Amino acid sequence: MYGGVFDSDAIEKLIKEKEKLTEVPNFWDNHEEAEKVMAQIRKLKNRIEPWKKLLSDIDDLEAMYELAMESQDSNDEDEVRSMLNAAKEKFEKLNILNLLSGEVDQNDAYLTVHSGAGGTEACDWVYMLSRMYLRWAERHGYKTEIMDELEAEGGLKSITIQISGDFVYGYLKGEGGIHRLVRISPFDANARRHTSFASVYVYPVLDDTIEVDIKPEDLRVDTYRAGGKGGQHVNKTDSAVRFTHIPTGIVVACQTERSQLMNRQSCMNMLKARLYEYYREEKEKENAKFAAEKKDISFGSQIRSYVFCPYTMVKDHRTKYSVGNIQGVMDGDLDEFMNAYLLAKWKGLPMDSGDDEDD
Numbered sequence: 001m002y003g004g005v006f007d008s009d010a011i012e013k014l015i016k017e018k019e020k021l022t023e024v025p026n027f028w029d030n031h032e033e034a035e036k037v038m039a040q041i042r043k044l045k046n047r048i049e050p051w052k053k054l055l056s057d058i059d060d061l062e063a064m065y066e067l068a069m070e071s072q073d074s075n076d077e078d079e080v081r082s083m084l085n086a087a088k089e090k091f092e093k094l095n096i097l098n099l100l101s102g103e104v105d106q107n108d109a110y111l112t113v114h115s116g117a118g119g120t121e122a123c124d125w126v127y128m129l130s131r132m133y134l135r136w137a138e139r140h141g142y143k144t145e146i147m148d149e150l151e152a153e154g155g156l157k158s159i160t161i162q163i164s165g166d167f168v169y170g171y172l173k174g175e176g177g178i179h180r181l182v183r184i185s186p187f188d189a190n191a192r193r194h195t196s197f198a199s200v201y202v203y204p205v206l207d208d209t210i211e212v213d214i215k216p217e218d219l220r221v222d223t224y225r226a227g228g229k230g231g232q233h234v235n236k237t238d239s240a241v242r243f244t245h246i247p248t249g250i251v252v253a254c255q256t257e258r259s260q261l262m263n264r265q266s267c268m269n270m271l272k273a274r275l276y277e278y279y280r281e282e283k284e285k286e287n288a289k290f291a292a293e294k295k296d297i298s299f300g301s302q303i304r305s306y307v308f309c310p311y312t313m314v315k316d317h318r319t320k321y322s323v324g325n326i327q328g329v330m331d332g333d334l335d336e337f338m339n340a341y342l343l344a345k346w347k348g349l350p351m352d353s354g355d356d357e358d359d
Contacts, residue, residue, distance in 0.1 A: 008048055015044045036207075043106055046166055050094055057087050097167065099342045105170030108205035110147070110270055112160040116178070118196030120154035125181045125196040127155035128330065133175075135332030137163045147266060148253045154187060160253075160270070162205065169204040174341030175334075176202045177303035184309050193309055197302065203273040212272040212279070219271075220244040221264075226255035243267045250274045304337070306330075318351030319344045 018041045021027065028034050061083045068076035100106070113129050115122035137144045142165035150157040163172070178199055185194040206212065226240040240255035241263040252270040254263040304316045306326060314329045314337075315322035321340040323329060329337075344351055 008051065011044055011048045015041060015048075018044070043166060047097070050090070050097075054087065054090050054094060057083070057090070061087055096339045096342055099346050100167045100170030102170065104204035104206070104210070104276075105173075106167055107169045107207065108162060108164040109169040109172045110160060110162055110203050110205060110273055111172060111175070112158065112201040113156075114158045114199045114201075115152070115156070116197035116199055118181075118194065120152075120187050121181070121185055121194050121196040122198060123152040123155035123157055124187070125155070125179075125198045126157065126159060128181070129179060129198055129200065130156065130159045130161065132330050132332055132334070133161065133163070133172075135330075136334045137165070137168075137332075139332050140165060142168060145256065147256050147270065164205070169202065170342075171335075171338050172202045174338055174345070175200050178301045180302035180305045182305065182307045182309065203270075203277045205269065206272050206276055210276065212275050214245070214268075214271065214275065218246050220246060223260060239263055241267045243271050245271060245275065248275065248278055250278065316340065319349075 018037055021037055022034075022041075027037075061080065064076070064083060065080050068080050111133055113126045113133075115126045118125065134144055142163050144164070145162045147160040147162050149159040178197055181196040181198075183194065184191050188194065220243070222242040222244070223238040224240050224242070225238055239258055239260045240253065241260060242251065242253040244251050250271065252267050252274060254266040254270065256266065257263050303318055304314065306329070307313045307315075308326060311324075312326045313322055313324055314326050316337055319337075319340040321337060323336070325333070341351075
């Protein structure tokens with residue numbers, strides 16, 4: 001395996017320890033804590049059960065190979081090749097999953113997209129990117145919730161989405177940075193080619209095991225009426241909430257719920273997640289890891305380009321991975337880009353964003 005350390009015995013032991021907790025008579029008295037334990041058991045099993053299934057598949061493959069050698073039947077040989085290819089594909093996917101061994105890689109994630117240079121075009125680009133990530137989440141059966149969005153002419157000025165599921169943050173963490181769009185603008189009567197930019201930020205949803213200290217005096221709270229499309233969607237109370245963390249300048253907002261109290265709680269959760277990333281950056285001094293988020297949302301700083309014209313290609317400038325099926329990518333086919341990023345990080349390869357010679 002080329003992933004992190006994978007100790008099946010340790011995981012099996014931990015599963016048994018967690019399952020013993022569920023046998024305690026008053027286990028379900030604290031329903032919230034009980035659900036956390038059950039979720040931990042599910043995540044541990046999801047980490048080891050696929051490897052057990054792969055080992056079983058390999059045993060079947062060996063048996064089929066012996067049968068094919070004895071029979072010399074071409075149909076049996078074809079079956080062996082098919083089983084071998086399936087096992088290889090499963091092995092690669094499990095190894096990628098094994099790379100997600102960070103402290104918060106298993107967690108849900110907040111994903112925020114902001115428009116950059118490009119005006120109306122950039123706002124449409126934010127909408128297109130948000131749709132792309134929603135489609136990606138849908139492909140994996142993840143739950144999504146729009147926490148905040150700011151509409152603008154042509155699309156969205158910004159949007160924040162919570163995506164929930166196993167290892168969501170681990171997969172999405174490489175998506176943070178500047179994304180560039182090149183296409184014939186549908187907003188240009190002269191059908192000229194335009195370049196637009198949007199910035200993607202990804203940060204983990206934190207659980208109770210990770211503490212982030214926020215002093216009341218460091219927090220400015222603003223309330224306002226939630227935006228909407230008119231009619232029944234217009235909120236008539238100041239239920240939307242915006243938190244500003246004064247020392248860092250980090251701003252988060254939520255207008256999902258009708259209740260201001262619930263929006264405040266969601267805002268606090270998002271702020272803790274943003275501060276966790278911020279403080280980790282300060283502590284570890286991994287400037288390269290977060291450099292994309294600090295650059296101007298404009299030329300020369302993108303991590304990925306999406307070119308619709310004069311040719312079709314999506315290219316990640318850090319890993320050099322590219323595909324020609326741009327429509328598939330816009331429909332959420334992002335796994336290969338994410339896998340390439342994880343492998344490059346594990347191998348310690350340099351991953352500079354910006355323009356390439358052949359771009």
